[in-house]
Amino acid sequence: xxxxxxxxxxxxxxxxxxxxxATEFLRSxxxxxxxxxxxxxxEESLLAARALRRAARRIGGTLHTFxxxxxxxxxxxxxxxxxxxxxxxxxxxxxxxxxxxxxxALHRLSxxxxxxxxxxxxxxxxxxxxxxxxxxxxxxGADDQSSAPRGLTVGAAKAAALLERQLTLARTRAHSAALxxxxxxxxxxxADNVAVLASEVPLTRATDDLKLLAAGAEEELTxxxxxxxxxxxxxxxxxxxxxxGLAADADAAPEAQDVPWLKTRDLLRLHRYAxxxxxxxxxxxxxLADASRALDRHRDAADAASAAASAARxxxxxxxxxxxxxxxxxxxxxxxxxARFAFHQAWLRETEAVSTP
Amino acid sequence: xxxxxxxxxxxxxxxxxxxxxATEFLRSxxxxxxxxxxxxxxEESLLAARALRRAARRIGGTLHTFxxxxxxxxxxxxxxxxxxxxxxxxxxxxxxxxxxxxxxALHRLSxxxxxxxxxxxxxxxxxxxxxxxxxxxxxxGADDQSSAPRGLTVGAAKAAALLERQLTLARTRAHSAALxxxxxxxxxxxADNVAVLASEVPLTRATDDLKLLAAGAEEELTxxxxxxxxxxxxxxxxxxxxxxGLAADADAAPEAQDVPWLKTRDLLRLHRYAxxxxxxxxxxxxxLADASRALDRHRDAADAASAAASAARxxxxxxxxxxxxxxxxxxxxxxxxxARFAFHQAWLRETEAVSTP
Numbered sequence: 225x226x227x228x229x230x231x232x233x234x235x236x237x238x239x240x241x242x243x244x245x246a247t248e249f250l251r252s253x254x255x256x257x258x259x260x261x262x263x264x265x266x267e268e269s270l271l272a273a274r275a276l277r278r279a280a281r282r283i284g285g286t287l288h289t290f291x292x293x294x295x296x297x298x299x300x301x302x303x304x305x306x307x308x309x310x311x312x313x314x315x316x317x318x319x320x321x322x323x324x325x326x327x328x329a330l331h332r333l334s335x336x337x338x339x340x341x342x343x344x345x346x347x348x349x350x351x352x353x354x355x356x357x358x359x360x361x362x363x364x365g366a367d368d369q370s371s372a373p374r375g376l377t378v379g380a381a382k383a384a385a386l387l388e389r390q391l392t393l394a395r396t397r398a399h400s401a402a403l404x405x406x407x408x409x410x411x412x413x414x415a416d417n418v419a420v421l422a423s424e425v426p427l428t429r430a431t432d433d434l435k436l437l438a439a440g441a442e443e444e445l446t447x448x449x450x451x452x453x454x455x456x457x458x459x460x461x462x463x464x465x466x467x468x469g470l471a472a473d474a475d476a477a478p479e480a481q482d483v484p485w486l487k488t489r490d491l492l493r494l495h496r497y498a499x500x501x502x503x504x505x506x507x508x509x510x511x512l513a514d515a516s517r518a519l520d521r522h523r524d525a526a527d528a529a530s531a532a533a534s535a536a537r538x539x540x541x542x543x544x545x546x547x548x549x550x551x552x553x554x555x556x557x558x559x560x561x562x563a564r565f566a567f568h569q570a571w572l573r574e575t576e577a578v579s580t581p
Numbered sequence: 582x583x584x585x586x587x588x589x590x591x592x593x594x595x596x597x598x599x600x601x602x603a604t605e606f607l608r609s610x611x612x613x614x615x616x617x618x619x620x621x622x623x624e625e626s627l628l629a630a631r632a633l634r635r636a637a638r639r640i641g642g643t644l645h646t647f648x649x650x651x652x653x654x655x656x657x658x659x660x661x662x663x664x665x666x667x668x669x670x671x672x673x674x675x676x677x678x679x680x681x682x683x684x685x686a687l688h689r690l691s692x693x694x695x696x697x698x699x700x701x702x703x704x705x706x707x708x709x710x711x712x713x714x715x716x717x718x719x720x721x722g723a724d725d726q727s728s729a730p731r732g733l734t735v736g737a738a739k740a741a742a743l744l745e746r747q748l749t750l751a752r753t754r755a756h757s758a759a760l761x762x763x764x765x766x767x768x769x770x771x772a773d774n775v776a777v778l779a780s781e782v783p784l785t786r787a788t789d790d791l792k793l794l795a796a797g798a799e800e801e802l803t804x805x806x807x808x809x810x811x812x813x814x815x816x817x818x819x820x821x822x823x824x825x826g827l828a829a830d831a832d833a834a835p836e837a838q839d840v841p842w843l844k845t846r847d848l849l850r851l852h853r854y855a856x857x858x859x860x861x862x863x864x865x866x867x868x869l870a871d872a873s874r875a876l877d878r879h880r881d882a883a884d885a886a887s888a889a890a891s892a893a894r895x896x897x898x899x900x901x902x903x904x905x906x907x908x909x910x911x912x913x914x915x916x917x918x919x920a921r922f923a924f925h926q927a928w929l930r931e932t933e934a935v936s937t938p
């Protein structure tokens with residue numbers, strides 16, 4: 225792929241990156257179509273959908289960061305469509321991963337051995353674990369509200385069964401929504417646009433420097449990080465992530481304090497994609513990868529904590545189930561706090577390295 | 582008080598310390614008796630009981646560490662009696678402090694402002710907070726099992742009311758037990774023995790070095806610390822303290838992993854008292870005080886976590902109450918983990934300072 229040097233123009237570099245990602249998008253789409261006609265192709269289908277989302281995110285991010293160099297109307301029209309597509313595809317994976325995270329946590333909290341995920345290596349981490357295989361022996365009639373809690377392991381088993389039911393249902397719905405999306409005219413329009421991109425990138429005559437635009441993305445990230453409570457996050461066991469964990473007021477709920485972290489996650493992605501454009505190939509700085517992983521963990525744990533809290537609001541659950549869900553919620557909020565600490569460590573390493581050229 | 586130098590003998594130093602503590606014991610006992618006849622003397626009574634426990638612990642610890650220098654039979658008889666007395670007196674304070682800790686945590690988790698403790702400064706931290714003042718508006722009929730959970734703050738309020746009921750009852754029983762102990766012939770025998778000690782310490786003719794015996798206490802502590810999982814504790818967010826938090830098997834329950842830490846707390850006390858004997862006066866090394874505070878916090882948080890788990894086993898509680906108690910249990914187990922981390926930091930500072938004289 226093209227390297228950014230004096231012999232290649234700004235347009236060449238940007239075109240090469242976008243064409244590469246568009247080609248990857250179309251290849252994944254073809255793989256996905258072939259795999260879904262095959263009964264044994266579930267894993268291949270998952271991998272193809274993942275590659276498709278990956279390319280869609282990169283194209284969308286690049287259209288945003290380098291928008292002065294691209295046909296404005298075209299880019300502004302395509303970007304939300306790519307976001308819609310990757311969002312729709314991500315949901316099924318997210319529900320599967322969330323269930324695995326929560327069941328693993330319940331096993332850890334109960335001192336039970338974790339159930340190995342039945343999906344083959346290479347698929348999304350444990351994402352294919354099927355319903356009804358959570359490894360818990362739920363006592364017969366255990367969901368009967370009139371039965372007194374017979375110890376907390378019963379509670380953990382019932383919490384696992386409840387989460388499995390709710391998240392499997394959500395996953396099935398997300399799967400249907402994704403299938404529907406693939407058959408929609410809206411999707412075909414996105415695919416057509418990406419096919420155009422693969423052959424020719426609609427550049428403007430603007431000569432803005434790629435590095436300057438990439439620096440803009442980095443500055444937005446730096447500003448977002450500066451607004452984070454990093455000092456607090458770097459102090460272990462600050463107990464901040466669980467504050468307001470029992471609040472009724474949604475504005476004070478833990479989710480509100482997650483917002484700047486989730487925004488930073490988005491901006492870190494844009495920064496990483498802009499670096500890829502400049503480098504001409506995918507690949508990541510080790511420290512940025514660590515920071516990125518910490519923010520992924522933050523997002524996953526926060527969503528898992530919400531799912532546990534939401535399951536606890538199911539009517540007529542037994543007190544032991546609710547207790548286990550409370551422990552699980554707090555456990556995942558501490559994971560959120562741990563992720564912030566990990567981001568703090570990775571980020572400090574990053575800025576140190578920058579200040580010592 | 583006597584300083585350990587060539588002009589004072591081993592016996593003089595030990596006698597001076599024990600006589601000082603015995604005098605303090607008798608003074609506190611007198612204060613306690615006077616205060617309890619006065620209706621406004623509740624706070625004074627708490628302070629006197631605390632001073633009494635403090636002296637009883639120091640006398641008992643000294644009888645143990647320096648036992649070769651003391652009349653064996655006398656020391657072996659008095660020590661368990663002192664432990665019985667300080668244990669009986671400690672219970673009332675412990676229940677009060679546990680309730681304050683749990684209510685403060687529930688307020689923090691709900692984002693509600695903490696209710697200031699109505700006791701005057703100098704009394705045990707918040708220990709005097711009275712029943713019915715937990716600052717929660719529990720909805721009418723909220724304890725009715727048939728009412729669906731109306732949001733988690735209702736759960737937190739009901740959890741607070743339940744804990745307040747249970748721990749206030751336990752505290753009241755402990756108070757009665759303490760009053761009964763003060764009137765018992767068993768107590769009078771202890772007081773008589775301490776009065777003997779205040780006038781004359783029953784020394785043997787053994788000439789063992791005080792420093793050597795104190796070093797023995799330090800070695801026991803060092804061995805106990807070496808057996809702790811300190812490497813793990815020093816890694817923030819290791820999530821170890823909550824492992825098995827939902828286990829039904831008592832041996833795998835979190836309490837089992839607390840045992841070596843609680844033992845270390847006892848041995849650290851013995852080491853600190855032995856240092857006081859050598860120094861001839863109370864007072865602590867700053868690092869040992871930090872390590873000691875961390876282990877106190879470990880014990881308090883572990884007991885609070887157990888109280889929350891135990892309250893969750895109350896029959897017929899609402900799911901929202903059980904959920905709040907689950908969050909609270911996990912929060913306190915993370916406090917346990919934070920305390921282990923704090924001990925690790927304090928202890929490393931300690932040994933560094935020792936190796937750099």
